[in-house]
Amino acid sequence: xxxxxxxxxxxxxxxxxxxxxxIVADDIKTDKWQGKVHTRFPxxxxxxxxxxxxxxxxLNYGIARDFGGKFNLRFDDTNPEKEEQEYVDSxxxxxxxxxxxxxxxxxxxxxxxxxxxxxxxxLIKKGKAYVCELDAxxxxxxxGTLTQPGKDSPYRNRSVEENLxxxxxxxxxxxxxxxxxxxxxxxxxxxxxxxxxxxxxRIVHEHHHRQGDKWxxxxxxxxxxGFEDSIExxxxxxxxxxxxxxxxxxxxxxxxxxxGRTDDGSGPWGKKIHHxxxxxxxxxxxxxxxMSKRKLLRLVKEGYVSGWDDPRMPTISGxxxxxxxxxxxxxxxxxxxVNKFNSTVDFxxxxxxxxxxxxxxxxxxxxxxxxLKVVIDNYPEGQSEALDAINNPEDAxxxxxxxxxxxxxxxxxxxxxxxxxxxxxxxxxxxxxRLRYAYFIxxxxxxxxxxxxxxxxxxxxxxxxxxxxxxxxxxxxxxLHWVSAPHALKAQVKLYENLFTKENPDDAEEGRDFTANLNxxxxxxxxxxxxxxxxxxxxxxxxxxxxxxxxxxxxxxxTPESLVFNRTVGLRDSWARIQKKG
RNA sequence: UGGGGAAUAGUGUAACGGUAGCACGACUGACUCUGGAUCAGUUAGUUCUGGUUCGAAUCCAGGUUCCCCAGCCA
Numbered sequence: 001x002x003x004x005x006x007x008x009x010x011x012x013x014x015x016x017x018x019x020x021x022x023i024v025a026d027d028i029k030t031d032k033w034q035g036k037v038h039t040r041f042p043x044x045x046x047x048x049x050x051x052x053x054x055x056x057x058x059l060n061y062g063i064a065r066d067f068g069g070k071f072n073l074r075f076d077d078t079n080p081e082k083e084e085q086e087y088v089d090s091x092x093x094x095x096x097x098x099x100x101x102x103x104x105x106x107x108x109x110x111x112x113x114x115x116x117x118x119x120x121x122x123l124i125k126k127g128k129a130y131v132c133e134l135d136a137x138x139x140x141x142x143x144g145t146l147t148q149p150g151k152d153s154p155y156r157n158r159s160v161e162e163n164l165x166x167x168x169x170x171x172x173x174x175x176x177x178x179x180x181x182x183x184x185x186x187x188x189x190x191x192x193x194x195x196x197x198x199x200x201x202r203i204v205h206e207h208h209h210r211q212g213d214k215w216x217x218x219x220x221x222x223x224x225x226g227f228e229d230s231i232e233x234x235x236x237x238x239x240x241x242x243x244x245x246x247x248x249x250x251x252x253x254x255x256x257x258x259x260g261r262t263d264d265g266s267g268p269w270g271k272k273i274h275h276x277x278x279x280x281x282x283x284x285x286x287x288x289x290x291m292s293k294r295k296l297l298r299l300v301k302e303g304y305v306s307g308w309d310d311p312r313m314p315t316i317s318g319x320x321x322x323x324x325x326x327x328x329x330x331x332x333x334x335x336x337x338v339n340k341f342n343s344t345v346d347f348x349x350x351x352x353x354x355x356x357x358x359x360x361x362x363x364x365x366x367x368x369x370x371x372l373k374v375v376i377d378n379y380p381e382g383q384s385e386a387l388d389a390i391n392n393p394e395d396a397x398x399x400x401x402x403x404x405x406x407x408x409x410x411x412x413x414x415x416x417x418x419x420x421x422x423x424x425x426x427x428x429x430x431x432x433x434r435l436r437y438a439y440f441i442x443x444x445x446x447x448x449x450x451x452x453x454x455x456x457x458x459x460x461x462x463x464x465x466x467x468x469x470x471x472x473x474x475x476x477x478x479x480l481h482w483v484s485a486p487h488a489l490k491a492q493v494k495l496y497e498n499l500f501t502k503e504n505p506d507d508a509e510e511g512r513d514f515t516a517n518l519n520x521x522x523x524x525x526x527x528x529x530x531x532x533x534x535x536x537x538x539x540x541x542x543x544x545x546x547x548x549x550x551x552x553x554x555x556x557x558x559t560p561e562s563l564v565f566n567r568t569v570g571l572r573d574s575w576a577r578i579q580k581k582g
Numbered sequence: 583u584g585g586g587g588a589a590u591a592g593u594g595u596a597a598c599g600g601u602a603g604c605a606c607g608a609c610u611g612a613c614u615c616u617g618g619a620u621c622a623g624u625u626a627g628u629u630c631u632g633g634u635u636c637g638a639a640u641c642c643a644g645g646u647u648c649c650c651c652a653g654c655c656a
Contacts, residue, residue, distance in 0.1 A: 192586070243650095339588090339595080348593085349594070351606095479615045481616075
């Protein structure tokens with residue numbers, strides 16, 4: 001992972017640090033953590049990772065790398081009702097694909113359950129926590145509102161002994177789900193609702209994907225998260241904006257544990273625990289897509305897409321299947337920057353990063369998506385020849401290959417017009433164009449079916465233009481891609497458009513939600529495509545540029561007998577813009 | 583109406599009291615065996631009102647707008 005440093009904007013050598021890196025740099029300068037930097041990416045395994053997570057991974061891993069620190073991958077698996085091993089597996093694969101290196105630190109918050117439990121007991125003993133028997137609805141009522149203070153739970157002033165006994169019985173499974181909670185005794189009138197005696201533990205009799213049936217009480221995120229970071233020695237706990245309101249609570253919890261503890265470990269409670277610093281940044285939003293796990297889960301569960309890795313999804317697995325490269329994603333993360341206010345990044349910027357990388361790295365190949373048959377009347381029947389083609393004009397080391405030419409070819413249907421408008425430079429009756437790396441051809445005849453549709457073209461070729469250049473120096477205005485009919489391989493090609501028709505999918509009329517803005521044309525499957533035979537040897541996820549069309553990759557479901565390609569992104573198409581303008 | 587955050591071209595960001603810059607997009611043009619790529623250029627901005635200062639995007643005061651918080655989710 002060599003891109004993705006925290007610089008962006010102006011060139012010129014001097015680094016411009018994003019605000020998080022600025023804090024880290026300042027902390028190093030002031031020796032706040034003895035020069036140490038330790039970050040982490042803490043996903044909950046309740047869904048697949050998306051491009052917004054890539055921003056966070058890139059930030060956290062990038063900081064650790066840039067400042068010579070460490071980076072942990074830690075699953076925040078405190079809710080067995082939503083978490084599954086499938087998600088754990090996909091997250092590991094995606095983080096690795098993005099290039100972040102956690103070395104041997106693949107960690108799980110649930111592995112700290114015993115320690116968290118012991119700290120909870122400690123808080124009870126210090127009179128800072130109590131077992132509450134209010135049900136969910138009562139708890140809400142007692143909490144008050146944004147403008148009105150809450151009121152104390154009637155269970156707030158139990159004795160330490162009774163709290164200890166009840167909490168232990170909660171742990172042993174004596175009570176049903178929801179019957180009791182352990183709460184922090186803070187302030188029911190606090191203006192920050194998170195501090196109105198927040199729940200630390202709830203009873204959930206559920207099998208945990210990792211801990212099995214060892215526990216039936218599970219820590220709340222607020223209680224668990226700060227301690228996970230503390231235990232791992234995280235110096236900079238980087239998270240998104242919505243947790244800003246929670247920071248005072250994490251601080252309170254750590255301070256509560258540290259109350260009575262000492263730097264040297266003397267005294268009844270022992271040594272103070274590490275108090276990480278939380279820094280919040282704005283999550284990523286992008287045009288024409290949704291980015292919440294809840295909404296993505298709906299798209300999957302309700303069948304709007306084929307799965308989490310549907311190439312139209314903004315998930316890492318979807319983008320990978322679509323043909324995105326990790327380099328492109330990383331460079332995108334670098335360009336968008338980091339800040340503290342909500343913004344929506346133009347999808348075009350991601351596509352720009354994609355094309356920029358793919359242009360440099362993709363082998364060129366010829367494929368015809370919507371074939372139109374061409375017969376070269378003056379080319380000998382039964383003859384064929386192999387012509388030299390450049391694999392990647394951006395990379396001389398990619399070399400050349402041979403492409404077969406013969407009497408019968410396919411060209412792209414839209415490269416021919418019987419009555420061409422002024423700015424149309426491609427093939428038309430009587431007009432001469434170049435077939436890439438082959439010959440100049442001139443259209444002499446148009447064959448139509450009974451309905452008047454063009455079904456075949458007859459052309460002549462100029463043998464002197466072999467390879468694509470005319471010895472007499474004459475020019476043509478267009479170069480077309482083509483495949484030799486007898487040599488070509490048939491393939492299926494899937495074309496993707498934005499999943500939503502609106503920049504902001506949530507902008508739906510009254511009573512409807514984002515699914516109302518799903519793009520009915522987001523997937524088009526072409527089954528009559530022809531590709532050059534070299535593609536028979538391509539492997540899943542191999543990336544190519546189909547000349548003049550765009551970047552494509554081999555779908556994982558593709559087989560040598562039944563080739564399937566996904567269009568990653570089209571080439572910039574100035575002809576399409578001319579057409580649009582009329 | 584409580585508390586916590588935040589506002590710079592169409593979009594995303596930089597400028598840390600001293601010429602408001604970069605990228606994407608859009609638009610011109612050049613070049614081209616991909617109407618690709620590349621190159622050159624144009625476009626367009628400090629939320630508002632005051633104040634401090636020789637000088638304010640930056641400091642101060644007040645206003646406006648936007649985001650987050652009332653899960654036994656994270």
